[in-house]
Amino acid sequence: MKITHTIKACENCIFRNLLFGSLNQQEYRLVNSVRAEKVFFKGEIIKHEGDELTSFLYLRTGLVKLYKTDHAQKDHILSIHKPGDFISLLHIFSNEFYPYSIATLEKTEVCEVSIDSIKNLIKTNGNFAIDVVKRMGMISDEVISSRFDKAQLQIRGKVASIILYFADQVYQSHHFKLPVTRREIAELIAMSTENVIRTMSEFKNDNILQFNGKEIIISDYERLLNISKMG
Amino acid sequence: MKITHTIKACENCIFRNLLFGSLNQQEYRLVNSVRAEKVFFKGEIIKHEGDELTSFLYLRTGLVKLYKTDHAQKDHILSIHKPGDFISLLHIFSNEFYPYSIATLEKTEVCEVSIDSIKNLIKTNGNFAIDVVKRMGMISDEVISSRFDKAQLQIRGKVASIILYFADQVYQSHHFKLPVTRREIAELIAMSTENVIRTMSEFKNDNILQFNGKEIIISDYERLLNISKMG
DNA sequence: CGCGGCTTTGATGTTCATCAAGTAAAGTGG
C-alpha cells in the first residue's frame, strides 16, 4: 500500500485562471480554505465508483483515467485526463456518488475542492457561474465528440487517435513515454489487447511509429493523422 | 419545402419546472418575451451543423435527432431527444456554432430561448444557475453513459437498447410506432443497415419482437432487456 | 403508375475476438 502525502499551498497555481479567474480575494481565500492538495503515486485509485461525491478534483500534474469495472472484473476506460482538467465537474451537481473510478497513470498532484463551496460561489458570483457552465460545456464536448468520432473508425483509426492524443494534447511532442499499457488502450477503445498490439506492430512495420521499451517515436505524423481521421 | 408555424403561448408549460422553476414572475416574463414557440413537421431540419448558436431549444412534443454528415454524405446520429429535453444546453456556453445538425423525426413543437437571456439569469439568479449546472450534468451523463455502455455491446445488444429506449423512455409502452428507419438506427449505433435489419429479423424469429408495418410490439421484454445488458 | 427510398435476404470477404503458446519485463520475498 502506497502512502498519500498532503503538500503545500498553490497560491500561484497556473490553472487558477481556468476556472477561478473571476473570484475576488475573499472568495479565493474561501476556496483555499476548503481545498486539499494531494499527491498520488502511479497506480493509486483516487476514488472508487460509488464513493460519495462531495468534491471535485483538478489536476496540477500527472495523468488519470476514469473507468468502470464490469461483472467479469474487466475494466472499461471512459477517458484519460491531463493537467488542467477538472475531474468530475460534470458530475458533481447531478450525482450523489462517483459514477466512475479514478486512478492515476503516473504520479499525480491534485487539488480537491468541496462541492458546497463551489455551489455557494455559483449562487453568489454570476461571472463564476458563467465560467462553470462554459467549462462544463467544454468538458462534455471533449468526451462526447471523442467517443462519437472514434465510434466511426476501425481499430487502426482508434489506436492512431489515442497515440495522437498523447502526442498533441498531453506531451506536445512526437517522442514520449507511453503512460498506458496496451491493455489500457484496449480498454479505452473497446477492442482486444491482442489486436491493439498487432495494430501497433503494423504501424511499426509501416515506419509510422518506432518503439524503444515504453518510449514511442512518431516517425510519420502526417500518415498517423490521416489514419486517425479516415481509418 | 415545408412551412414552419409560430404557435401560441405556453404559460402553463408542463416542462416549465424542469429548468425555470426557480424564476420569479418578472424573470419568467423576461424569458417569455424572448421566447419563440415553433412547430416543425416530420423530416425538417431545425438547425444545420455550423449555424450560429444564439439560442437553445426545448421540446414540448415530438422527437428530434442530433447528427453530423461526413465527407461521403453519410449521416452519423449522436442522440435522439424526446419531449422535456433541452437541446444544445450543453453547447450554448462554449460553442459559437451548432456542432450537430438537428432534424425532426416526427412533428415537433419547440420553444427557442436566446442565450443572452439565459446567461443574464445565470448571473443574477443563483438558484437558476444551480438548476442549469444540474441539468447540464444530467444531459451529459445521459449522452456519455449511453455511448459508453453501447460501446461494450455487439450488434444485438445495441439494437435492443435502442428499442428499449423508445419503449421505456419515449412511449412508456411495449407497443408503438417506430419513429426511425432501420438506416437511422444503423447511423445511431455505427453499424450497417443490413445488419440492423438482420438483427431485428432475428428478434422476430426468436419471438422477442413482432412487426406490423412501422408498428412494433415487444413480446418478450425480459429477454430484450437481458440482451441489451449482456449482448 | 412509376419513381425513389425503405426493407429484406443471400453470398462473399474483411475485420476482429478468442485461444494458445511463448518471450520479456517488472515486481516480491528470502
Next chain:
DNA sequence: CCACTTTACTTGATGAACATCAAAGCCGCG
C-alpha cells in the same frame, strides 16, 4: 541480489461478427 511470481507483450491460427455487394419486393407519394 537472486529465485520466483506475476504482469505485460508478442505472434500465429482459427472462427465469429460484421461490412459490403447484389438483387428483388414493398410502399408512399407525386
